[in-house]
Amino acid sequence: MGGGALKRFVERGGGVLVVAGERSSWLAEEAGLLPGKLGAPVDRITGRSATLGYLDYSHAVFEVFKAPRSGDFSSAHIFRYRALTPDPASRVLARYDDGAVAVAERRTGAGRVIVWTSTLDDSWTDLAVKPVYLPLVHQLVRYLARYEQTPAWLTVGQVVDLASMAVRIRGDRIVVTPSGQRTTQRANSPGLLELTEQGVYEVRAGGSTTGRPLAIAANIDPAEADLAPLDPAELVAAVTGHATAETAEAAAPEPLSREDTEKRQALWWYLLFAGVLLLAAETVISNRLSRKEKFL
Numbered sequence: 001m002g003g004g005a006l007k008r009f010v011e012r013g014g015g016v017l018v019v020a021g022e023r024s025s026w027l028a029e030e031a032g033l034l035p036g037k038l039g040a041p042v043d044r045i046t047g048r049s050a051t052l053g054y055l056d057y058s059h060a061v062f063e064v065f066k067a068p069r070s071g072d073f074s075s076a077h078i079f080r081y082r083a084l085t086p087d088p089a090s091r092v093l094a095r096y097d098d099g100a101v102a103v104a105e106r107r108t109g110a111g112r113v114i115v116w117t118s119t120l121d122d123s124w125t126d127l128a129v130k131p132v133y134l135p136l137v138h139q140l141v142r143y144l145a146r147y148e149q150t151p152a153w154l155t156v157g158q159v160v161d162l163a164s165m166a167v168r169i170r171g172d173r174i175v176v177t178p179s180g181q182r183t184t185q186r187a188n189s190p191g192l193l194e195l196t197e198q199g200v201y202e203v204r205a206g207g208s209t210t211g212r213p214l215a216i217a218a219n220i221d222p223a224e225a226d227l228a229p230l231d232p233a234e235l236v237a238a239v240t241g242h243a244t245a246e247t248a249e250a251a252a253p254e255p256l257s258r259e260d261t262e263k264r265q266a267l268w269w270y271l272l273f274a275g276v277l278l279l280a281a282e283t284v285i286s287n288r289l290s291r292k293e294k295f296l
Contacts, residue, residue, distance in 0.1 A: 006030050011109030015144025018115040020082040021124065033113050035090030035106035039083030042100065049077040053097035061093060061103075061114075061139045071132040078102075080124040081117045112144055153217040156195055160216060162203060163191035169214075172206030178218070 007030055010016060018024070020038055031037075044050045052073040057066040065071040084101040086092055093114070094103040105114045118124045120137070127133050141147070154160065162173055162185065173185045178199025184206060185191060195201065195218040204213040 004029070007033060007108070010111030010113060013110040013146070015111060015146065016113045017140055017144055018113065019120050020084070020115055020117045021119045022080075024082075033106065033108055035104035035113065035115055036084045036086035036101065038115075038117075039085065041080050042083055043080055045079045049079050050081065050096040050098060050100075051078065052076060052094055052102055053099075054095040056091075056093045059091075059093050059105075060143050061136075064135065064139060065132065071135060072130075073132055076125060076127040076130050076132070078118050078125040078127070084115060084117050114140060114144060116140075153219050154195055155221045156198055156218050157221065158218075159192055159194045161191055162193050169203070169205045174204050174206050176202040176204075176213075 006016070006027070010033055016033070018026070018034065022041060026034065026038065055062045055065070055073060057063060065073070078096060081096065081100065081102065084104060086101055086104050087106075090104050090106045092101055092104050094101075096102050101117060103114060103116055105112060107113075118127075120128065122128045127136075162169075162175075171187045173187075173191070175183045175185060175193060177183075178197045178201065185193075193201070193203075193216075195216070198218055198220050201216040201218065202213040203216065204211065
């Protein structure tokens with residue numbers, strides 16, 4: 001790609017993965033897209049091979065490998081790699097055990113360019129036979145392509161961007177709601193659609209009567225089926241639209257003084273003494289009544 005086509009592609013949001021193998025080359029006019037200057041190959045065949053000693057787990061590519069037992073990159077051996085001198089505008093995502101750059105990224109416009117300084121086959125490294133290889137390639141492609149998995153269904157009240165969901169529809173778009181209402185969105189419109197009904201929305205190209213339309217399923221928000229008790233203050237706020245003043249939290253009980261504690265204990269002594277007197281009176285009365293009884 002010459003004539004600045006690659007640069008325009010990246011500036012408009014495209015992603016490029018550069019694998020800096022032995023036979024890889026780069027156009028001089030597009031050198032500004034790289035995150036640094038590529039150098040000669042570094043040989044680590046003799047002696048100890050290189051390993052990945054640093055990974056930027058805060059980056060989207062390596063974030064999924066952050067948790068324990070989510071992938072071991074230290075077991076991969078790199079026998080050769082290209083030297084890369086990063087520039088200040090780039091971000092280093094991984095380094096070898098000797099500090100050399102393994103993965104670096106540079107953003108130009110809305111696009112991204114990532115350089116992997118070794119190979120993706122088994123000529124310079126055995127990473128291709130490691131369990132982390134396929135997930136790593138998936139992460140690189142997803143990140144560079146800005147891929148986001150489309151949910152199987154949406155909820156009523158959400159707003160969808162038809163410009164990104166229905167990219168194959170170049171011109172005007174016809175939207176059919178679940179109730180059968182038809183609306184037309186022009187090609188130069190923002191392409192935003194608010195899902196106000198439960199059911200399946202159909203989106204097709206304007207003037208087209210054939211082909212399978214794009215189906216968008218909208219369900220009721222699952223929160224409406226939650227049977228958990230609702231706080232009365234939240235209910236009032238939802239109905240009136242105004243938040244009620246929060247009730248003061250119950251104050252923590254103040255510690256009793258020694259005098260108050262003794263007063264409460266003295267009261268219990270009186271009650272206990274009164275109970276003992278009642279029990280004694282009941283015993284005396286019952287004995288007297290039993291003596292007056294006449295047995296046949």
